[in-house]
Amino acid sequence: MSVTAMRLAEESVAANHQRASAFVPQGEVVIDCNIDKIFYGDFLAVNSSSVPIEKKKITGFIGPSGCGKSTVLRSLNRMNDLISSFRLEGQVNYHGKDIYAKQVDPVIVRRYIGMVFQQPNPFSMSIYDNVAFGLRLNRFKGDVDERVQQALERAALWNEVKDKLKNSGLSLSGGQQQRLCIARAIATEPDVLLMDEPCSALDPIATRQVEELMLQLKERYTVAMVTHNMQQAMRVADTTCFFGVDLSKGGRTGYLVEMGETRQVFEDPVAELTKQYVSGEFS
Numbered sequence: 001m002s003v004t005a006m007r008l009a010e011e012s013v014a015a016n017h018q019r020a021s022a023f024v025p026q027g028e029v030v031i032d033c034n035i036d037k038i039f040y041g042d043f044l045a046v047n048s049s050s051v052p053i054e055k056k057k058i059t060g061f062i063g064p065s066g067c068g069k070s071t072v073l074r075s076l077n078r079m080n081d082l083i084s085s086f087r088l089e090g091q092v093n094y095h096g097k098d099i100y101a102k103q104v105d106p107v108i109v110r111r112y113i114g115m116v117f118q119q120p121n122p123f124s125m126s127i128y129d130n131v132a133f134g135l136r137l138n139r140f141k142g143d144v145d146e147r148v149q150q151a152l153e154r155a156a157l158w159n160e161v162k163d164k165l166k167n168s169g170l171s172l173s174g175g176q177q178q179r180l181c182i183a184r185a186i187a188t189e190p191d192v193l194l195m196d197e198p199c200s201a202l203d204p205i206a207t208r209q210v211e212e213l214m215l216q217l218k219e220r221y222t223v224a225m226v227t228h229n230m231q232q233a234m235r236v237a238d239t240t241c242f243f244g245v246d247l248s249k250g251g252r253t254g255y256l257v258e259m260g261e262t263r264q265v266f267e268d269p270v271a272e273l274t275k276q277y278v279s280g281e282f283s
């Protein structure tokens with residue numbers, strides 16, 4: 001990070017928090033995420049970040065490396081529970097229910113709030129079995145063939161794989177593998193899809209295909225996505241959250257600087273730090 005960026009990051013973090021919290025959701029909030037603090041052991045990774053995820057919209061998380069985008073995203077379905085040093089102070093409410101409440105089973109949370117990772121990660125099994133995997137895990141009683149086809153259609157992959165469903169998922173191209181992972185995630189009919197840099201391992205053509213797919217998916221699902229690619233956020237996100245890194249106390253703590261309608265964040269940002277970031281002055 002450059003000296004200018006550091007200076008800007010050190011400008012009033014409190015004022016930025018106020019700006020961030022000025023965002024008023026326009027639609028129904030599916031996940032109301034109010035993070036007070038996130039720690040990994042003693043390390044304060046994320047501070048004061050409230051991120052409402054709105055129904056059937058794509059919410060994009062952008063910001064420099066290490067600002068906590070993935071940490072916040074993974075907090076939305078308790079994926080960070082798998083890291084023993086992780087600790088969250090605050091609340092993440094899904095349709096008004098605290099997903100971190102003691103009695104809540106994280107496996108059930110992830111059934112409704114699914115995840116697609118950066119690297120396409122199909123299982124070493126057939127295309128069909130990859131998509132059917134979650135259905136079997138959840139003891140789905142309906143027509144598995146029908147559900148597999150539907151998920152592959154919704155993931156815009158059916159026409160490319162319908163004649164080779166028994167082939168290994170690993171035999172597909174990178175872009176097809178990522179769409180297969182999306183099909184696997186939506187087969188169980190989640191409500192929300194979390195996507196952590198879903199295109200970063202893909203070439204430009206496969207990236208455009210996945211972006212077009214995301215725009216179709218938001219008609220049915222609520223999506224939150226981390227991206228390093230600002231053009232991608234502009235192309236697909238309805239709402240954009242810009243996270244920064246607070247270096248003022250000698251640490252590197254991520255926090256939400258600004259959240260707003262994507263066009264506003266890119267064309268008329270409120271915070272100086274956002275302005276510098278979206279104009280490419282630091283990355």
Ligand SMILES: Nc1ncnc2c1ncn2[C@@H]1O[C@H](COP(=O)(O)OP(=O)(O)OP(=O)(O)O)[C@@H](O)[C@H]1O
Pocket residue numbers: 040043045063064065066067068069070071072083085252254
């Ligand atoms: N498992 C972990 N254990 C300890 N610290 C972690 C862990 N995961 C992330 N961190 C730290 O938390 C901070 C936020 O990381 P995170 O990956 O969420 O940021 P990010 O904005 O997604 O970064 P990038 O854009 O580089 O992927 C970083 O300082 C990182 O080193």
